[in-house]
Amino acid sequence: MIRRYPGFVLFILLVLGGGGGYFFPFYCSFPLILLSLILLKKWKYSSLMLVFSTFFFYSSLVLHVKERKEEELSEKFHFSGLALERNKIYIPGAGTFYAYGKWLPPGKWIEFSGRFNGRFRVVKINKEKITPLFPVFVMRERMKRRLSSLPSPHDGIALALLTGEREKIREFYYLFRETGLAHLLAVSGLHIGIAFYMLYLFLFFVPFKKRIILCLLFTAVYVVLSGGRIPVLRAFFLSLLFSLSFLIERPSSMLNLLGISGVFLLLISPLSLYTPSFQLTFAATTSILLFSDPIHRFLFRKVKKRWVKNFFTYPLTASISATLGTLPITSHLFGIIPCLSLFSNILLVPLLGCILATGFIFMLGIPTEKLLILETGLFLKIVKIFYTLPLSAGRAEVSLFPSLTLGILILGLGLYLLRLSETCP
Numbered sequence: 001m002i003r004r005y006p007g008f009v010l011f012i013l014l015v016l017g018g019g020g021g022y023f024f025p026f027y028c029s030f031p032l033i034l035l036s037l038i039l040l041k042k043w044k045y046s047s048l049m050l051v052f053s054t055f056f057f058y059s060s061l062v063l064h065v066k067e068r069k070e071e072e073l074s075e076k077f078h079f080s081g082l083a084l085e086r087n088k089i090y091i092p093g094a095g096t097f098y099a100y101g102k103w104l105p106p107g108k109w110i111e112f113s114g115r116f117n118g119r120f121r122v123v124k125i126n127k128e129k130i131t132p133l134f135p136v137f138v139m140r141e142r143m144k145r146r147l148s149s150l151p152s153p154h155d156g157i158a159l160a161l162l163t164g165e166r167e168k169i170r171e172f173y174y175l176f177r178e179t180g181l182a183h184l185l186a187v188s189g190l191h192i193g194i195a196f197y198m199l200y201l202f203l204f205f206v207p208f209k210k211r212i213i214l215c216l217l218f219t220a221v222y223v224v225l226s227g228g229r230i231p232v233l234r235a236f237f238l239s240l241l242f243s244l245s246f247l248i249e250r251p252s253s254m255l256n257l258l259g260i261s262g263v264f265l266l267l268i269s270p271l272s273l274y275t276p277s278f279q280l281t282f283a284a285t286t287s288i289l290l291f292s293d294p295i296h297r298f299l300f301r302k303v304k305k306r307w308v309k310n311f312f313t314y315p316l317t318a319s320i321s322a323t324l325g326t327l328p329i330t331s332h333l334f335g336i337i338p339c340l341s342l343f344s345n346i347l348l349v350p351l352l353g354c355i356l357a358t359g360f361i362f363m364l365g366i367p368t369e370k371l372l373i374l375e376t377g378l379f380l381k382i383v384k385i386f387y388t389l390p391l392s393a394g395r396a397e398v399s400l401f402p403s404l405t406l407g408i409l410i411l412g413l414g415l416y417l418l419r420l421s422e423t424c425p
Contacts, residue, residue, distance in 0.1 A: 008259030010050070014266055017054025018273045021061070061270060079120070080111040082131065084228055089120065096228075096269065107137030136224045143225065143363045150369060150376075157376040160185040161352065162359045164226045172380070175387045180323075180330075180341035184348060187226035189235030189281060192219055194353045195360075196239055212243045230265065230272055231281040237261030238285075255289050255418075258282070279329050283407070287325020290414030292317050293421065312346070319345045324410060332403035344386045351379055 081091040083104035090096050099120040104110065111127040114120050144165065147158045156168030164187040166173065176182040184190070196215050203211045216239070223236045241257040262282055265272060272278045292314075300313040319342045330336055355375045362368045398406075 005253060005256045005259065007256040007263065008253075011259035011262040011266075013050050014054050014263060015273065017051045018058040018266070018270070020051075020055045021058025022274060058270065058273070077116055078111070078113050078126075080109065082133075083108055083110055090228070090269075096272070106141070107131060107134035133224055136221055140225045146363055147359070150373060153380065154373045154376040157185075157380060158355070158359055158372060161187070161191070161355055161376075162226075162363070163187065164229060175380075175383050177334075178336070179344060179383060179386045180336065181344060181348065181383060181386075183280070184352060187229060188231035189238070189285065190349070190352070191226070191356065192222065192232055192235035192239065194356055195219060195222055198353065198357055209247055212247060216240060216243055230269075230275065230277040233265055233268075234261055234278075234281050234285070237264050255286070258285055258289065276329065276333055280326050283325045283329055284322040287410070287414065288318050288321045290411075290418055291321035291324060294417045295320055315346050315349060316342065325414075328398070328403040328407040328410065331398040332400060335398075340386055340389060344382065347382055348379065351375065351382070355379060 079089075079091060081089045083089050083106050084096065085106055086103045087099055088096060089099050089104060089110075097120055099114070099122050101114065101120075101122040102125060104122070104125075105128060107130070109129040109131050110125050112122050112125045114122045114124075140163065144159060144163055147162060148155050148168075150158055153169065153172065156166075159165040159167075160169050161184070166185060169185065173182070173185070176185055196219050199215050199218050200211060203214060206214065219236055219239060223232050226232050238254075238257055238261045241252075241260055242254065245252045245257070265278070296313060296317040299317065300309070303309055303313055323342060327337065355372065358368050358372045358375060362372050
C-alpha cells in the first residue's frame, strides 16, 4: 500500500496527525507515542515521525488560534494577506478567514490593523499592493455584474453556479439543503471537471498536449474567478497532477494524485483540515475512487451499451459512492441523510453542465440570456419537485465518536476492496 500509493498514505498520515493535534493537547502526546510504538511496531520510523511531527504542529497551531479567539476585542493585531473577496482574506500559514468592518479590495495584497475573534474586524488598511491576479479579480466583478442583470431568481442561481456567490439565493437555499443538493450551488470539483471536459471537447482541432495546457490555463483562471475555495483547489490540483502525468508520459494512480493534492492544500492552509468543505470534498472523492468500480460491477455487470454506462450507470454509482463517503460527516455536522439525492443528481448534473456552458458564453457578451433563464428555471423546478417528495431527506444527529468510527470502517472497507481488486483479475 505504501509503495503503490505513497501520496495517499502521506495524506492520511497528515490527517491523522492533524486530527490528533486538534483533539489532544501536545502534553498528552507522550503516552500516545509510547502506545503507538507498541501497537504499530511494524511501521517504519519515518511514518511515525511524520504522524507525531504533524501532531505537534497542529496541536500548537490550534492552541495558538484558540488563544487568539479568547483575546479581548479591544486588543489590536496587525496582519497581511491576499483579499479574495470583499469580505474574505487569505492569511499565509493559517488559511482563509471572513472579515468585516471595511470592504477589502479583491486581488490586492493588503496590510491591515484589526481585531480577531474567530473572524477579522478590519479597523484600518495600512497598505495595498496590486498582485498579478488583480486583472482576474476585475474580470470576476464584471462577470458578476453581467449575471446580476438576469431577472430574479435566475440571477441568484447563475451567480451561485458560476461564481460561488450565494447572497441572492438565501430565500430558497433551504430547498437545496433539505434535499442534499447544496453542493451543486457551491463551485466545486464537479464544476471544474465539467468546465475542463467541455473545453477539452471544444478544442478538438488542437493537438493533444497543447489542448491539455490550454484547459489547465482556463481552469486556473476559473479557480480565481470562483474565489479559490477548497473543493475548487482540490479539483484543480488533481487535474493539474493528472494532466502532467500524461504530458510527461508517466501515468499515476488517481488515488495517489488525490493524496498529493491534499498534501499541497494542507501545506498552503493547515487549518483547512478542520473545515467541512475540506472534509466533504476529500471524503467524497476518496469514496468515489474506492467504491465506484466495485459497486458498478456488482449492480450493473450485465449492462453492455456504452451510452447507458456513460449517462446512467456511471453517474449513479459515483453518486452512491459519494453519498456513502460523506454520510458520517453530513450526519454529524448537519444531521441530514439525503435519501433521494442519488436520483436528483442524475437529472441535475447534466443540466448543470448545460448551465455552465451557456453561462460562460453569456459572460463573454454573447446574448444567450433566454436560454440561461430557461435552464436555471428548470433547475430550480426539479429541486422543488424533489423537495415535495416524501423522504427527500432523513434526520439523524450523530455524535462525533460513532461518526468517526463509521468513517474509519468505510475507509477500511474501501481499502480492502481496492486490495481485493488488485490481487484478483
